[in-house]
Amino acid sequence: MNREFWNGKKVLITGHTGFKGSWLSAWLQMLGADVVGYALPPHTEPSMFRDANIAEGMTSIESDVRDSDRLNDVVAKHQPEIIIHMAAQALVRKSYADPVTTYTTNIIGTMNVLEAVRRNPSVRVVVLITSDKCYENLEWVWGYRENDRMGGHDPYSSSKGCAELLISAYRDSYFNEQNYPQHGVAVASTRAGNVVGGGDWSEDRLVPDTIKAIQSGKPVLIRRPGAIRPWQFVLEPLRGYLELAERLWESGPEYTGAWNFGPDIEEIKPVSWLVERLTTLWEGNASWEVDSGPHPHEDHFLKLDCTKSKSLLDWHPRLSIETIMDWIVEWYQSSARNADMRDLTENQIRRYENLCEEKI
Numbered sequence: 091m092n093r094e095f096w097n098g099k100k101v102l103i104t105g106h107t108g109f110k111g112s113w114l115s116a117w118l119q120m121l122g123a124d125v126v127g128y129a130l131p132p133h134t135e136p137s138m139f140r141d142a143n144i145a146e147g148m149t150s151i152e153s154d155v156r157d158s159d160r161l162n163d164v165v166a167k168h169q170p171e172i173i174i175h176m177a178a179q180a181l182v183r184k185s186y187a188d189p190v191t192t193y194t195t196n197i198i199g200t201m202n203v204l205e206a207v208r209r210n211p212s213v214r215v216v217v218l219i220t221s222d223k224c225y226e227n228l229e230w231v232w233g234y235r236e237n238d239r240m241g242g243h244d245p246y247s248s249s250k251g252c253a254e255l256l257i258s259a260y261r262d263s264y265f266n267e268q269n270y271p272q273h274g275v276a277v278a279s280t281r282a283g284n285v286v287g288g289g290d291w292s293e294d295r296l297v298p299d300t301i302k303a304i305q306s307g308k309p310v311l312i313r314r315p316g317a318i319r320p321w322q323f324v325l326e327p328l329r330g331y332l333e334l335a336e337r338l339w340e341s342g343p344e345y346t347g348a349w350n351f352g353p354d355i356e357e358i359k360p361v362s363w364l365v366e367r368l369t370t371l372w373e374g375n376a377s378w379e380v381d382s383g384p385h386p387h388e389d390h391f392l393k394l395d396c397t398k399s400k401s402l403l404d405w406h407p408r409l410s411i412e413t414i415m416d417w418i419v420e421w422y423q424s425s426a427r428n429a430d431m432r433d434l435t436e437n438q439i440r441r442y443e444n445l446c447e448e449k450i
Contacts, residue, residue, distance in 0.1 A: 091333050091446065097122035100212075102170035104128045104155050104203060105177030106148075109290040110219075112138040113324050114174065114331070116435050119147040126168045128161065129177055130154055138289030142431040155199035162206045169212035172335055175203045176219045183294045185246035196249035197256060204260045207275060215276050215338040216265075217331050222283030222320065222352065222394050223247040224254045233355075233395030236281070236348040254279055254348065267343035276342030280331055281394065282351040286364075286414065287324035288421020289435070296361060300368050301422045303376070310369065310378035315362035318391050320352040322407060323414045325442045327351040330405050337403065345402070352394035357411045364415070371419040408445045 101118055105111040106127030118125045125148040132139045139145070149168070153160045155177040165173075178196050179185065185192040200218060207213045225234040226241025240255060242248030257279045261267075265275045286297045293299070296312075303310040330351035337345040362378075369376035399405045409417070417438055424434045 091329055092336055093121055095336050095339075096332070098124060100124045100126075100169060100171045102126045102128060102165065102168065102173045104173070104175045104199075106144070106150065107132045107137070107139045107152075108176065108180070109138060109287075109292065110285060110324055110328065111176050112142065112144045112289060113287065113435070113439075114176070114328050115144050115148055116142065116432070117325070117328060117332075117439050120436060120439060125149070126164070126170060127151060128153060128155070128164055134291040134293075136291055136425070138291070138431070138435075141425065142289065142435045144432075146432075155202060156194055158202040158205060161202050162209055165206040165210045165213070169210070171212060172215045172217075172339070173203065173207065173213055174217045174219070174331060174335070175200065178219070179246070179249075180221070181292060181294055182223070182244050182246045185244055185249070189245040192245045193249050193252070196246075197252050200253045200256055201260075204257070204264075204277075208264055214274060215335050215342075216278070217335050217338070218253070218257055218277070218279045219331065220253050220257075220279055220281055221247070221250040222281050222350070222392060224250040224281055226251070227392060229391050231391070231393070233352070233393040234350070235395045236350055236398055261346060265346075267346050270343045274342075276338035276346050278334055278338055278346050279348045280327070280334065280351060281348060282322065282327035282330070283392065283394075284319040284321045285324050285327060286321055286418060288418055288425070288438070289431075296364060297368070297418060300365055300378075303378075304369065304372050305426065310365055310376065311381035312361055312365055312378050313381050315360065315365070315380060317361045318358060318393070319361070320358055320393055321364065321411060321414070322351075322353045322357075323409045323417065323442075325439065326353070326407050326409065329446065330399060330403070333403050333405055349399050349403075350394040350396045351399055351405065352396050353407050353411070355393070357407065358393060359411055367412070367415045368419065371415060372423075408442065
């Protein structure tokens with residue numbers, strides 16, 4: 091990643107008040123970017139956005155990505171050069187309870203971003219974040235590649251598959267790489283899932299549910315201890331998004347399309363391993379047990395093939411799963427002590443940057 095590239099760049103992030111959006115906003119501020127955020131207020135209490143004072147050093151606008159007129163007005167006013175679209179309804183179980191919000195946010199919201207790009211010539215690069223769950227999950231042991239079929243059993247996964255089809259149609263129709271000299275916009279989508287790290291307080295996610303149970307002194311209830319997911323530290327895919335944006339800026343047509351970002355195969359672990367590791371590192375009386383109640387369908391096995399990102403972007407994960415767990419516990423324990431969470435967050439970003447500078 092080229093740190094100098096981001097100094098002074100005008101960047102709009104949708105979904106900046108969320109978990110990943112907060113980390114990305116903090117990182118871009120450290121890189122010297124002129125950051126504008128567009129999102130609903132934080133949906134959790136506590137929230138990383140508030141506790142780490144992410145709004146300091148950026149323009150934070152609270153609004154709904156489904157409001158096309160408002161979004162277009164913001165883009166027209168602030169004239170971003172790069173848009174990173176992260177706003178989403180990102181929870182599988184919530185999508186069962188509220189499919190309408192899930193579909194309208196994840197599909198119509200994405201369309202509104204692309205429409206704002208069509209109307210405003212300042213934008214040169216668009217990176218749209220979807221999910222690894224956009225693929226039709228066949229429960230096989232191979233990693234899904236960028237040209238595999240879209241699908242989704244649950245409304246959330248389905249909405250992300252639909253968003254990918256929408257992005258592809260807009261790219262082919264309005265931002266075709268063959269016509270790049272005329273429109274000058276490079277559009278890419280990214281697929282990364284099971285992102286973990288300090289600052290996530292969402293319901294029905296493994297790490298925050300585990301931390302909340304530990305802090306309350308109750309056993310951690312686990313729905314599917316044998317489920318296997320491509321866990322990765324939050325800064326890993328964010329670095330992928332930033333490196334991809336740099337390439338789109340420099341050589342647009344060569345890097346449009348879809349990109350996977352996920353961990354190496356040896357770092358993929360079942361749910362039970364993560365919970366055991368977190369409860370052990372916390373050094374309390376933490377324990378876990380299986381939640382035997384009825385639950386909606388969730389995929390059992392999911393893995394990404396990241397050959398494209400590794401080969402063409404030279405992007406490689408840097409943190410082992412053991413180190414990831416150490417950094418997560420460090421963040422949440424610091425939060426419990428009322429430490430300066432902006433300082434802690436920036437410290438972890440600097441440590442990660444230093445690791446990325448080492449040759450592999």
